[in-house]
Amino acid sequence: MKRKITLKHIARELEVSISTVSKALKNSEEISRDTKEKIQAFAKLYNYKPNNIAISLKNKRTKNIGVIIPDIVHYFFTTVIRGIEKYSNAKGYNVIVCVSDESFDKEVINMELLANGSIDGFIMALSAETQLKNDYNHLKEVTEQGIPLVLFDRVTDEVQCDKVIINDREGAYFAVNKLAKNGRKHIALITTENYFSVSRARAAGYRQALRDNGLEVNENLVLELPNMNVDEEAVNDFLDGQKIDAVLCVNEIFAVHSMKLAKRKGFKIPEDISFIGFTDGILSKYASPSLTAVAQHGQKMGEIAAQMLIEKVEADTDEENFRTEILEATLMERESTIN
Amino acid sequence: MKRKITLKHIARELEVSISTVSKALKNSEEISRDTKEKIQAFAKLYNYKPNNIAISLKNKRTKNIGVIIPDIVHYFFTTVIRGIEKYSNAKGYNVIVCVSDESFDKEVINMELLANGSIDGFIMALSAETQLKNDYNHLKEVTEQGIPLVLFDRVTDEVQCDKVIINDREGAYFAVNKLAKNGRKHIALITTENYFSVSRARAAGYRQALRDNGLEVNENLVLELPNMNVDEEAVNDFLDGQKIDAVLCVNEIFAVHSMKLAKRKGFKIPEDISFIGFTDGILSKYASPSLTAVAQHGQKMGEIAAQMLIEKVEADTDEENFRTEILEATLMERESTIN
DNA sequence: TTGTAAGCGTTATCAT
DNA sequence: ATGATAACGCTTACAA
Numbered sequence: 001m002k003r004k005i006t007l008k009h010i011a012r013e014l015e016v017s018i019s020t021v022s023k024a025l026k027n028s029e030e031i032s033r034d035t036k037e038k039i040q041a042f043a044k045l046y047n048y049k050p051n052n053i054a055i056s057l058k059n060k061r062t063k064n065i066g067v068i069i070p071d072i073v074h075y076f077f078t079t080v081i082r083g084i085e086k087y088s089n090a091k092g093y094n095v096i097v098c099v100s101d102e103s104f105d106k107e108v109i110n111m112e113l114l115a116n117g118s119i120d121g122f123i124m125a126l127s128a129e130t131q132l133k134n135d136y137n138h139l140k141e142v143t144e145q146g147i148p149l150v151l152f153d154r155v156t157d158e159v160q161c162d163k164v165i166i167n168d169r170e171g172a173y174f175a176v177n178k179l180a181k182n183g184r185k186h187i188a189l190i191t192t193e194n195y196f197s198v199s200r201a202r203a204a205g206y207r208q209a210l211r212d213n214g215l216e217v218n219e220n221l222v223l224e225l226p227n228m229n230v231d232e233e234a235v236n237d238f239l240d241g242q243k244i245d246a247v248l249c250v251n252e253i254f255a256v257h258s259m260k261l262a263k264r265k266g267f268k269i270p271e272d273i274s275f276i277g278f279t280d281g282i283l284s285k286y287a288s289p290s291l292t293a294v295a296q297h298g299q300k301m302g303e304i305a306a307q308m309l310i311e312k313v314e315a316d317t318d319e320e321n322f323r324t325e326i327l328e329a330t331l332m333e334r335e336s337t338i339n
Numbered sequence: 340m341k342r343k344i345t346l347k348h349i350a351r352e353l354e355v356s357i358s359t360v361s362k363a364l365k366n367s368e369e370i371s372r373d374t375k376e377k378i379q380a381f382a383k384l385y386n387y388k389p390n391n392i393a394i395s396l397k398n399k400r401t402k403n404i405g406v407i408i409p410d411i412v413h414y415f416f417t418t419v420i421r422g423i424e425k426y427s428n429a430k431g432y433n434v435i436v437c438v439s440d441e442s443f444d445k446e447v448i449n450m451e452l453l454a455n456g457s458i459d460g461f462i463m464a465l466s467a468e469t470q471l472k473n474d475y476n477h478l479k480e481v482t483e484q485g486i487p488l489v490l491f492d493r494v495t496d497e498v499q500c501d502k503v504i505i506n507d508r509e510g511a512y513f514a515v516n517k518l519a520k521n522g523r524k525h526i527a528l529i530t531t532e533n534y535f536s537v538s539r540a541r542a543a544g545y546r547q548a549l550r551d552n553g554l555e556v557n558e559n560l561v562l563e564l565p566n567m568n569v570d571e572e573a574v575n576d577f578l579d580g581q582k583i584d585a586v587l588c589v590n591e592i593f594a595v596h597s598m599k600l601a602k603r604k605g606f607k608i609p610e611d612i613s614f615i616g617f618t619d620g621i622l623s624k625y626a627s628p629s630l631t632a633v634a635q636h637g638q639k640m641g642e643i644a645a646q647m648l649i650e651k652v653e654a655d656t657d658e659e660n661f662r663t664e665i666l667e668a669t670l671m672e673r674e675s676t677i678n
Numbered sequence: 679t680t681g682t683a684a685g686c687g688t689t690a691t692c693a694t
Numbered sequence: 695a696t697g698a699t700a701a702c703g704c705t706t707a708c709a710a
Contacts, residue, residue, distance in 0.1 A: 001485045006702095019680080030679065052456040052457045053703080058686055095435065098428075116389065145342065257625065358696080389688070
């Protein structure tokens, strides 16, 4: 087993000082041609690579980015990570991924752990529980320590930092608008409980579009599901309880699952009932019929988040000018709506 | 902005030495009750937390695990990461995720980067290109340096290390066996090109099951697709070219996509043609009809991989005894096959 | 041109 | 009971 070689080893072997080796490997002008060549050859031969940890300690820069997401088995978050990875790696940063599992405590623990020197900055989406508790002290502490933070998708006004979101309100508005233009009169919304920033925004867009199309806003047409495990009975009752000819769902699981239940009831899609989901993911693409969806552009979001973060990390000033980047939501039309 | 506090700050403030502070915070017996209380109170007040990087440098242990996967936007890998995260976090380790994007070069670069002190060990699945090139020198170098490595799912015999795989051969065997018992006579296989270890194993199981059920092994019934972007024309021609009453696909994208094309052709599923996919993921669950699938138990696989790795990382001996853990593949039966 | 020494934050060994 | 010192691996200002 050939252990990693250090400057010290090289120095001892070549009978020079450590600093000479260090400088030689940086091709410093101070060092003579001869010594440099000798040292560089030796280093190459023994495949010397500087120790990242030592450099981090010295520079107080880790070149690591901490990413905290509620759930990794989730297409949207996964595309965001891809975007973060892509941009970060290109800039020489690594990505440490932590999963909060929608739990406040895990979010706090992960953050504190990473904040103690492991990372240069955070990119995160709030856990459900955090949004429910509305407690953001862990985020505030981190920013007060001067660690840059970028929130994406699930954000809060309570914390001053850079943010990237899509225009959820407009996305919902476009979707409902399209349904209305197609002549749908009884447009329902299937959503989560309303402590999610995104759900509130989407519900607002839904209502606005109804009003702008001269349709009545009927709270019976809104179904709130408590979590991602779709309660089939609740959805069935909802579909039976009233006339519904179109449904907007705040995520693709809700959409695909509800669509399946509707099909089972004998509804024809999109003739009898249209469906639109949020998150233009893999489920939407392969569903039968394929699902019209509001694209959230996760990868783009990740790239922008990483860019914002790295900009802050590498800035020498720490003036506090925070931006919120709002991406346009776009409608990806497929078979579940009429063109 | 309150910067992070260090032992030095505390020492200066309380007019004691750094080592006294260090010991006091570790509740050492050497330090007097009084001093300890004073120091601990102060540390708590200013929310002192030791710097991970300094500790890593000192201990030559980072408590980080490097995970390299071909693609993060992929349900199976994502469940594996979840398992790795779960086990690792419980043991106090963080997970650094790198994506090779199925590229040999990126895999090498990521590995070298992390190997220079950033991580205590690697968990990885080989990229497509790496398997194609059959070049594993980067893995060998890492293990020669004494860095523990665990391969999962996409493995190779060329490297001596711990491995976790599912019994792909048996998974395919079970699936085809079931189709045969259901009276299917023309069972097709849709797979990737054969340089993937998993594809080879699945194809072997497929053939074995055919033979054991007295069915002819007909190479015209095997379709190799070059990548994950299903070539619809190829699949359509394949379905038209011969009598096929059942299909085994080596992943869920192939399965769901082919199923959709078959439906479009007017086939009734499962009556006219049955489908079984590998990877019991979200697509299989929500497909219409829902897809019978060979479950790969990704989360379990991740947990085992993490356990194996951490065991090696924390072992003081470095004797070379490597295990290959083989998980049982199980068949998750749904609507796309007849019960 | 080369080397010495201090420092990044921590811990452990060895004085005092 | 407390403190000085060296060490982890590296960089850099300063000496020689």
